[in-house]
Amino acid sequence: MSNYHPTMSLEMAHKRAKMLATIRQFFAEREVLEVQTPLMSQAGNTDVFVPSVSTNLTVQDKPQQYYLHTSPEFAMKRLLASWQVPIYQLCPVFRDNEVGSRHNSEFTMLEWYRPGFSLAQLGDELAELLAAVFGYRLIMNHYSYAQAFMDYVGIHPLQASCEVLSAIAADKGLAGIDLGKDHQGWLDLLFSHLVEPNLGHDLPTLITDYPPATAALAKIKQDKEGNKVACRFELYINGLEIANAYDELADAAALQARFELDNSERESRGLPTMPIDEHVLAASDELPPCSGIALGIDRLLMVVTGAKTIEEVLSFPIGQA
Template sequence: MTNDLSSHLLTEHIDYHPTMSLPMAQKRAQMLATIRQFFAEREVLEVQTPMMSQAGNTDIFVPSISTNVTVQDKPQTHYLHTSPEFAMKRMLASWQVAMYQICPVFRDNEVGGRHNSEFTMLEWYRPDFTLEMLADELANLLSVVYGTPQNLTHYSYSQAFGDYVGIHPLTASLESIIEVATQHGFGRLGLGDDRQGWLDVLFSHLVEPKLGFDAPTLITNYPPATAALAKVEKDDDGNEVAKRFELYINGIEIANAYDELADGQALKARFEADNEERARRGLPIMPIDEHLVAACDDLPECSGIALGVDRLLMVLTGVDSIDDVIGFGVGRA
């Protein structure tokens, strides 16, 4: 009887309920239906790709979650995808049509008010679309989801840095960047000569929280080091910039878009450089997706975008925690 009573009391203290309320689940379902209808009307193909792959993400800032599988009686390590990008690009190279996907994605060590190890991503690719055309389509999608017209503010990475940090990120010396970081209390991070690392810290703490409160804001013309899979061009001042934009609403990053790189050898070189940096940092070396490298030369000219579905629902409904917009946060999954 004592054991039965102890078991009963223990069970009583377990909270099995979803972290998301029923009304929020209904809003989420309606938003997903609206998104699917938006793409159906534009004849964009919905696809589904594997969530598990033999290759991992080489990006040092996007840690993959590994899983042990057995294939024909042999143990192997596979990786849960951090986005559906690699597999979708292989489809795109073969089929050459516009496509989208809504799926769970996985990133290790991501837990917090805006982060969960498993979250939902909307990703779509548009052959023959420029970044400007993709930005227009994003504005149209937001207008449909919000139910009111949404006009996006365009703001370059350098302009934002100049306004909120007081330096030009593409031309400032490493010493001046570190000096500004030290003035704001970030000098102890020990990033050494990692120029982009220092810029990322300044951007995430001093710029991001200020963006997208008056209107959804697109940050454009990023440093090439921030966009491994994007094309590079020169801006009006002659500085090399990545053809990329990010969407911010209420200080939260919502989406990330590229004018996609279609050069297999250049892509492989970037993956190999990532792995060299991983080795320097003592991080696991990731198997490169050779299927993607092979497909890359056949990619059509296109732009692609990844959008965080959970974060979009957060800003739509005004909640502060991602747990409020997903069925079970990682602590209760």
């Protein structure tokens, strides 16, 4: 027998509506333009760890495969290249095979781009947005990826060998996993199990200076120790990753090389290769210097309201959709 009832209470629905109204007011006051871009694209996300949902479409009587966007990033960058003004978007995004107490295959993302902003300025604006949503000022803790790793795992992540990382994983009960020579794979495993759960319990925490292999579409720089790091940060509150920010790479040739490297990695793992978004490559060289950020609305609402599972902040999770 069907249970048609929502998993979200009416009280929570009011809190969600209020939070979305607060966010829209926040950006209206700062003259950041709200935009809407297509949910479907002919190109998919090449990122190995971000699986796209595909959909079959008929376009002028011809069957075509499209992809539901995993983020509005590419289309928003095309707008940025043409208009050169600050923009934001609130929209559903889709990830295949993502279901759990903190994950749903369809979730809501806030993404915004600030031409002329450094990553530090974007971090300050994120703190102001959180203050508007929570109703009081929050102090942000800043923590480098390497320092967090050293504090919770006991080694420097950029200097440890795969053998050392593998031994730590086995010692910590993550046995039976063999990532071979995938250095970043080992780091991701240890970070998600041993570091992430500890982050952002006292204060919202910005993790900065990620390994270059995690750069996605961010620029690369040298840290104080001379290590190459990605120009990005992630926000953690109560052990939950809430937001992900980049100093955006505006170099078509470098982006193409990254997309092709992703597809090579996909092939080596037996995953389907994804059609590359030629539109965003064409727009990239016209992209103004800018920083951009994606924030998970459902997870932020979980933190604000104290909800334990994502089902409490969604009307109908994927299993009941």
